[in-house]
Amino acid sequence: MKARAVVALSLACLGGAAGSPAAQEPGVGVGAAAPAVRVHDLEGRSVDLARYIGKKPLFLEFWATWCELCEELMPRVRAAQATYGSDVEFIGINVTVNQSRDRVRRYIETHKPPFKTLYDDEGTSTRAYEVPATSYVVIVDRSGTIAYTGSGGSQDFDPVLRRVSQNKPPSRQD
């Protein structure tokens, strides 16, 4: 961690990191092993992400009901789930800041997000994945390695989802 921060800042000062996808987005980087931490579901039951990581490709979105970018992103997530949902597990981790379980339940009833919702009321996944913002998406391939990170309402994760769902190695286009 220390070495990564030093190198990242040094490269940034030298202007050499601008083109690197891993350097564009803070958080746990592409190529790292996805942290298998415990969070909760909406009923308060413990859920270990190890249950999913390394079993099949995983789409994680860190979200909140008040997040406008998450709202903006939702059609893309919905389309992705419709296309890749049989091969990829879609999970939305609610960051729980300024949230309550009831508020999240009401949101789910109304908006029917296309993912299984988990509730990280202890912030373990937020810290482990170094989540910089809501709408942050992490895609994990079948081996448990992070294949994509990004945030914002107009992310294009389709190529990565296509690849990980077919269990292919990374390409230059990703």
Added chain:
Amino acid sequence: MRLYTPALTLAALLLGAVPAQAQKDSTVKVVLQGGPEVGRRAPDFSLPWANKDGVGPVESPYQLASDRGRTVVVAFYPRDFTKGCTAQMRTFAEQYDSLFGPDVTVVGISTDSVTTHSRFAASLGVPFRLLSDPDQRVSKQYGSKDSGGYNRRTVYVIGPDGKIRYRNLKFNALDPQAYSELQAAVRTTRGS
């Protein structure tokens, strides 16, 4: 913060464009940028402000010294209208009573202008003042100035005696524990 010193020092060395004395000065400066520790007196400051109702009068800047006798929460943050800052300020606004309480002064500080602050505060219904520190004079005193011209996200709780009671130099706007810790620190300070 520990990462900061070696990172900046290495960056300066790699760049090779910084004279030896400046490198030495920069190292010293970085050490000083740690900000006042818990138990130390909070450096006084005076800054222009805005709230959700508009921009404060130029002749009446916010002065920390005028809040002696009260608990004060000072939150440095990078920039109005960005994702993390919106999450943080929205949470502060919507959970104001449970996080802080009526007898606490809360101020947010960024490099944004008071005009931008006013729009930002109005957009979220922020019930406290946002202070403008464009040259980062105050954020530097509090170890909250980053290398890119913005503030780092830090939070200080200052007791009625003007001393630092709590600080989080890496406040994570999306971590519920960060808010719980802050809430506990405010309660302890108010009760002391």
